[in-house]
Amino acid sequence: MxxxxxxxxxxxxxxxxxxxxxxxxxxxxxxxxxxxxxxxxxxxxxxxxxxxxxxxxxxxVKPKCDIYSKCGGCSLMHLVYGEQLKYKSDRVKEAFSKYASISPKVNKTIGMELPYNYRNKVQLVVKKLKNKVVLGLYEEGSHFVTEMDNCLIQDKAINNSLVEIKNLLNNIKLDISSKGLHKIMIRTNKENEQQITLITGKKMKLDYLVNRLSELKNVTGIFSIINNKKSGNLYDCKSIKLFGKSRLIKKISSKSYYVRPLDFFQLNDIQTEKLYNYIKKLAGDSKRIVDCYAGVGSIGQYVYSGQDLRGIEIVESAVESAKDNCKLNKIDAEYVVGSVGQVLKRWAKSGYRPDLMIFDPPRIGLDKDSINTILKVKPKSVIYVSCNPSTLAKDINLLKQKYKIESVQPFDMFPQTSHVETVVRLQRQNP
Ligand SMILES: C[S@@+](CC[C@H](N)C(=O)[O-])C[C@H]1O[C@@H](n2cnc3c(N)ncnc32)[C@H](O)[C@@H]1O
Structure with missing residues (x-):
């Protein structure tokens, strides 16, 4: 047809x-x-x-990747890069029109000069297929693993390590199954140091594997996480250090951040620097800032120049890292573990009145308590960083009664995929 x-x-x-x-x-x-x-x-x-x-x-354009049609990791590699950027700005415009009935000016998406090999963290499935160990991603909507030896969006050093890890796993005896070793996570930094995390379904003896992995070039830390739930969500798991340094240092411009295996950190270092510089400019001369969904404290600490700074984050280890990062970056700030909506509500009751609230939520966007607190506390400005144009537009639809949009800037943090990151600055309408 x-x-x-x-x-x-x-x-x-x-x-x-x-x-x-x-x-x-x-x-x-x-x-x-x-x-x-x-x-x-x-x-x-x-x-x-x-x-x-x-x-x-x-x-x-002809996709550069041989397994593009099978893998499911990328979805726009067949579209010339300039058009990918246009598509992303259009997606943001459409979301505002559909969910907020508004048509703000949406800037051109800020892209990468070389839109490949940017992904600094991967989590791959480890599976035994016909007695051979493979590392890869599940094909879209299936449990069939597409093996990847040279992923074009992953950091090159991670690709090299994955080949070595696969060879190693093919030459040792180990339970590779949903109950045994079933996933491997690698995170790297600009210095090519690598943090490897082995995800298993039970407590396992991993000494031999860890010894061999520790001999690989640039491996600075090895961890294990036991996840025996059906879901792959690791939020409520604990990481156990098996070798080396307990944290990886990520440098973004003049700031440094310790990151532990379960902490969130942006996946594209080059674009993160552009994103954070842009947010810093938007923050202007705000005096009291709250960094909501703070992760390891990266945005708040990047913007910091002596202001009163607080941060809220739900993952305990990320808050530990955020506190360590204050020492690393010589910053005086307060971080609490908790859910943004609840903590903001509590602070508002006790009289806390920030003039800038920064939000960088996961895909589901803001919860009711957060929206209500913004409307009640009425900070002069809000900076909303979003990885999901639909929930961004729905939330702004609720805030638009008291806030007007000052700028909308998409960033391409994930070239070759359909994802887009958007920064919106909102200004309170009436004093
Ligand atoms: C998109 S990340 C942003 C992290 C950080 N701003 C950055 O740029 O690296 C979202 C963060 O929100 C945290 N999170 C998710 N739900 C939360 C909630 N209800 N309350 C507080 N933090 C939450 C996640 O653990 C994650 O660290």
Missing amino acids: KLTIKSIDINGNGIAYYKKKVVFVKGALPGEIVDVDLEIEKENYYQASIKSIIKKSNSR
């Missing part, structure tokens, strides 16, 4: 229409005419795959 592609959806799929229903076509671009197979029919939509491209878009 022939379809004409009208646009791209939030996951990077082409959108067409058939019998008044949306058809999502993986890998298709706007303006293209494609011959497709309808694969799935749901009440409101179809999913289709391309059999052949009848009319090709001028923006189509």
